[in-house]
Amino acid sequence: MTEIICAGFGGQGVLTTGLIIAHSAMMLGREVTWYPSYGSEMRGGTANCTIKVNEGPIASPYSKAPDIVCALNAPAVDKFEASIKPGGWLFVNDSLVDKDRVYREDINVVRVPMSEVAIECGNPKGANLVLLGAVAAHTGLFKLDELDEQVTEYFARKGKINPKNSDCLHAGARL
Amino acid sequence: MAKELMKGNEALAEAAIRAGCRFYSGYPITPQTEILEYLSWRMDEVGGTFVQTESELAGINMLLGAAAAGARALTSSAGPGFSLNQEGISYLVAADLPAVIIDVMRIGTGLGDIAQGQGDYWQLTRGGGHGDYRTIVLAPASVQENCDMMETAFDLAEKYRHPVLIASDAAIGQMAEGVNLPELREHNIDSFDWAVRGCRHGDAPRKIQNTYYTRPDYVEYLRDKYAAMDSEQRWESYMADDADVVLVAYGISSRVAKEAVNEARAEGFRLGLIRPITLWPFPNRAFEECKNAKAYMTVEINILGQMADDVRLAVRDTRPVDFYGTFFGLPESDVIVEKAKAMLEKEGK
Secondary structure, eight states: EEEEEEEEEEOOOOOOHHHHHHHHHHHHHOEEEEEEEESOOOOSEEEEEEEEEEEEEESSSSSOOEEEEEEEHHHHHHHHHHOOOTEEEEEEEEEETOOOOOOOOEEEEEEEEEEEEEEHHGGGGGGGHHHHHHHHHHHOEEEEEEEEHHHHHHHHHOOOOTTTTHHHHHHTTOO | OEEEEEEEEHHHHHHHHTTTTOOEOOOTTTHHHHHHHHHHHHHHHHHHHEOOOOOHHHHHHHHHHHTTTOEEEEEEEOOHHHHHHHHHHHHHHTTTTTEEEEEEEEEEETOEEEEEOOOTTHHTTTSSSSSOOOOEEEEOOOOOHHHHHHHHHHHHHHTTSSEEEEEEHHHHHHEEEEEOOOOOOOTTTTOOSSSSOOTTTOOOOOOOGGGGGOOOHHHHHHHHHHHHHHHGGOOEEETTTTTEEEEEOOHHHHHHHHHHHHHHHEEEEEEEEEESSESSOGGGGGGGGTTOOSSSEEESSHHHHSSSSHHHHHHHHHTHHHHOOOOOOOHHHHHHHHHHHHHHHHTTT
């Protein structure tokens, strides 16, 4: 079982990033749950979602000790860094989080300049895909080419086809 | 058809459309509002009617009108909104009308809170409105079951001319899982000889009213109807036949209970699970196979262990029945195993 939390400001695409992970894992034949924080959330406030990926059935959709945290802003690091399993992964949005920040030593921290890389790819809306590329390259959750295929499929179902999405994934994977 | 990733609430809504539901009336309340949000555009696509009413009272009473006309009609609510539905449910029962009402359970009394809960068990299974009635209650434990139970709910409602309740919860409503959606089915609104469809010249008029006013055999009719509904007991049994302690859990709690069974079995402790799929009629027959059970424990998200009473009745108090209830948060599998072991210890093995 792999447990993932995506967290950040409302509007950063945190929930969508989680949906792309869940969709891709589902299409690759795994069991998935995706669970959003919900309730009296407000625009500009915090948002997060929990994704579980497993070969067999999943009991609870909640996670107490995630394997992977994608933190798209500093409050997300504050909230979830301590809960990551030792040896787990923290992906930090280097475009927004203080570069001198000090992290736990028993986890792997990957700094991803999401916005800058997405702009370099000519696809500023693809910042979250840069992050997903980095997740694929480091954690083994997905092979990059299978993730690429499923991301294309995810957006194709919504009638949005953009070849630069692949560029973002691949650029993220090179970080 | 390819698998879809859907939220539980969206799956309920889409499955209702596919079961031929063409009328929805209701009012938003967390954690079930996605049902309205989804149907507000989807109902239009299939030529049905979606009404966001001014209150849950209006919602349940418009539903009564649509059901009287022979439509497959749906409403949904949660918490205090579901309480407001109760008067209308009693009226649906009184008038022998089929309809489906979804309760996406949240936690607590009064306003409570929006987290998942299972505190509506008594309200759901005892007849939450006034008078002397019960309704079939289906309890899905996954987004896929949210899909699968919707058509079953309408079929059962029409079979017995009686409202059917779906007891979902916030966890299953809010989470997304992969689902295979059922085929789209059309419902013929003219398929019933009792529905009020307008009186053509020369036809005998039809009336929908309280059957107490019209049926000389009212008491026998209702006793027979409830006895027949008792045959609809549904459940899932998981390693219960040889278990020393049998857990009883439904909905989101049953998934954690199943995980606890797997953990216990891995260390040689014979734990089992009965998962009621109908909360009413309670699956009494499921307990016949628990030949080895020394004790039973319900796992629920409420304070009072509401389902434990039904287990005591099912096993006729021949074995001790306890409960593990959580309030804000799901039950934990390791706590379930620990408590079940303690129960077995107490019974002297």
